[in-house]
Amino acid sequence: MTDQAVDTSGPVEAPGAEEPSGAAPPRFLGRERELKALRADVGHAGLDTLAGRRAARARVLLIAGRPGSGRTALADELVRTLLAEGGHPDGPFRVRLTEPGGTPVPTERTARELLDRFGVTGPPGADGDELAGMVRDELAGRRAVLVLDDAVDAEQVDPLLPDNPDCLVVATSGGPLTGIPGVRPCTIGGLEAGPAVRLLARLIGEVRITVDPRTAETLAEECGGLPAALVLVGGWLAAHPMASVADATRRLRESADTTEPSAGPRPLARAFRLVHDALPPVSARILRLLALAPAGLVDAHTASALAGCSVSAAQRTLDDFVSLGLLHGDGAGRPQYEVPGCLAPLLRELLAERDRPAEIQLARARMLERTVRLLQSCRAVTEPEGSPVRRRLAGLPRSLRFPGPEAAAAWLRARRPALLAAARAAVEDGELDTLARRLVSALVRALAVHEGTESAAPELYGLHGLVLAVAERRGLAREQAAALLNLADLDAGNGRTREALARYRAALDAGRAAKDLYATGRAMESVAGAYAELGDFQRASDWYGRALAHRLGQGERAEEARLYGRLGAVHTYAGRYGEALRNWRAAAAGYRRLGDVPGQARALSEVARVQEYAGRPQESLRTCQEAVEWARRAEDVRLQAALELRLADTLDRLGDPAAAGLHRGVADRLLNQKGVTYEIRSAPTEK
Missing domain, CATH: 1.25.40.10 (Tetratricopeptide repeat domain)
Incomplete structure (x- = not known):
């Protein structure tokens, strides 16, 4: 799952509290070694280059790690660094390859989303191959970074790879992408102790870390160094100012024997249960029901309908979830939030465990x-x-x-x-x-x-x-x-x-x-x-x-x-x-x-047309004159002008150029009067 919402840059602010555009991005913690290796891989000579050939496709960098490890945040930091250096001015273009439920996104939808970013509309009903080809064509003349987040396998990535070595593809995944030649993998685990403790300090303040630095390191170890788990525990500590770092460590250790292996990494599951179980029952129920939010996107109306509460109460609860690291804020349109991908399977598991199927179905219907x-x-x-x-x-x-x-x-x-x-x-x-x-x-x-x-x-x-x-x-x-x-x-x-x-x-x-x-x-x-x-x-x-x-x-x-x-x-x-x-x-x-x-x-104008095609010009002339009169009564200037031109053509063929000129003059006056043009065909349209 993606973990964009819970990265090493700390918790995301609620809508309305974001930094203004143009403000410096939050400081990225740790991963210096991984960033250095990834930046070196960007300019690394591939097999084609070593053989004296120009690379046929874009370079692919892979960041692999467990859900909650901060792989998406690392990809973001890498892209930010590359853009600051000016090496890839076109982009970045980001797309997610996995739904919150863990289902791979079909290539057709992924390609169409990318085309929307390019300002191109894919043909309705086009299949994935056709749309992926359009994506590659759009990237052919660009120096862009393409971020493919949360790839399941190489079959999702390969159709989207640009046939352009000036582009760069940064993919995140839970494992290797076997089948893509020349991919440069970077596997990440938890944060080291120093960056992990600094992340906690950012969330809860330096004082609570300074009074017990050893326990803070122990807490980071209990979280496995996973940024997502650290953000959740930090959110819990921030919401409980009287609790110490030692209290959080003790609670996580106590849950070590009671928390069964779940859909996510065990440290992340323990941190999530810690936060969930500390919520008031109503808020905890709303949180579990967010597993039903379509595409993991939720607003106050969605939460209100799921829980059967007022919109204002739902809004306050969602804002609280953001501060706890349970949601990612999104200020587009009305306030909208995203369930972090690494937490989605944990929410579904907890919903099935704590809520009855009939209640879940009722919430979905609401x-x-x-x-x-x-x-x-x-x-x-x-x-x-x-x-x-x-x-x-x-x-x-x-x-x-x-x-x-x-x-x-x-x-x-x-x-x-x-x-x-x-x-x-x-x-x-x-x-x-x-x-x-x-x-x-x-x-x-x-x-x-x-x-x-x-x-x-x-x-x-x-x-x-x-x-x-x-x-x-x-x-x-x-x-x-x-x-x-x-x-x-x-x-x-x-x-x-x-x-x-x-x-x-x-x-x-x-x-x-x-x-x-x-x-x-x-x-x-x-x-x-x-x-x-x-x-x-x-x-x-x-x-x-x-x-x-x-x-x-x-x-x-x-x-x-x-x-x-x-x-x-x-x-x-x-x-x-x-x-x-x-x-x-x-x-x-x-x-x-x-x-x-x-x-x-x-209809009469078409009768005249067919008579002309059939080689009956005299009949066509009479019918066309009748059609002109009906067009005049209908006040259809375009049709009247077209028929006048047809009359002129017919009179030319009958050897009366003077009369033909008169009808062309009438047609010109009609067209100039309305500023319109009309196409006259002299033969059936070829099919």
Whole structure:
């Protein structure tokens, strides 16, 4: 696990108490020998250099150590030193490779997070190999430091290694990364006695160390020299000013025989139990429930929902945890905290030991329900004043309301990693599927309204995949059809037409199973569009015909007219001009019956286009003149100008350049009047 929050630089301050940007970083204690070796390894000649060849990839430095040993802090100090020397001006770029639960993060998510840091959006639905390739391309021209924190194995690291020897990769792990050539390992253990005692002095003051320096050294030995354990014990001593260093040492020794081996190193587990058992029962319960925090990220609302207490009480408790070294503060957006990675397995172990499964499930349900309500509020605040949604929003407690759209968007940005993790965890859990579906739905709507569907497409793709997983598990055909359609639309929009076609056909089956007429018709039409995109116009016309028959049976006249137009377009691309004319005329007649003047004008313009392609210029001229009149009635200046240009081209072919010039002049005046342009095609678009 990562141990960024409990490093050798001492406890992290609560939000609002951080040093201002630009202030000198806290002094790093110890590790002089390791830092010297790592800095020497940066410039160490590799095998390629010794052989007279330029290195093909970035140098990889590995810092290996147990959770809580300060490996992340050492990586941070190394990077800070390198940046101060100016050797790698581009960066650093940091990403975590393990979730708080110990699950390796998939390459797809890791690469997408790095691309976000580069300001690049990866295609929705792209796999890990494609996205990792984009990461390597972005790093090809940079002199950057890439920090890969808490790697489980070489398979996580290798796809992200830059093909650029000017870059440097610093990885942290619990063991060796076998399989990566040329990796330079640095294995660390506990701090030496001197730095360990100085860390304790920083936490509790020099006086309590000075009065009993020998016992302070003994206490550091009891903590195994682990910075994380020292921070916890130091936090306990700071919270108990009447206790001595000897008291802490005695308590740790007494727990040596009662603390069973746990998910973390034994000294860290003993220090954690010492702090936990000294907490008031309510605070101790809140601490254990933080094991349920998605992605290890928690704010006051999350803690409040988990424990069933007020938001203000939860906020005070979280601030207390920061001072005890149990949480890492994060000032992004609203106050947010992170559970140190080395403590996450200890929290989960203690939660399973002390709390009943029913209580844990209830806490998880409360957290999801609170998250859903916050997301609904986040979206509702963007609605106009006085709307029904805003009136409902006014009835929510003040703590669940945002002062404005900007504050809601900032909260959504800050909490997005936790929200996405909450959605994934809820779906994987499988016990709260109704809440999981509501959470995903609320998150999709909030992202769409604040970031836009296109910008949020990568996240939306993953969320629709979660909806599909729940729908398949629960046998919900209607939701399954909707999720498949959404995923297929994103596939189609990113050039994965064949994958989209497969999903559209699966959505059609699900829509029929659910007897969902809308999903069935939509899927038929989308299947046709996919075939048209692939250039299979015969199948496209067949499926558009099926979709049209479906709409005819429902009496949906507007959709009928639109589908006649789609059929006309497909027949035009296929060169079947007779069929194209019949369908475009049917579309024009449908729009006329609906009283849709713009639609009628556009359908007639397409009739004229097909007549021109079919070599019938006189008919095209008459139809185009009729379409111009309807475009004028519709006040569609762009279409009117385009048709005037088409008339000019047709008159040129008929040998009347004077009349053609008049129509071009009309088109120029229309375009200059509105400052618009319109593209006129003289042949069918090649597919």
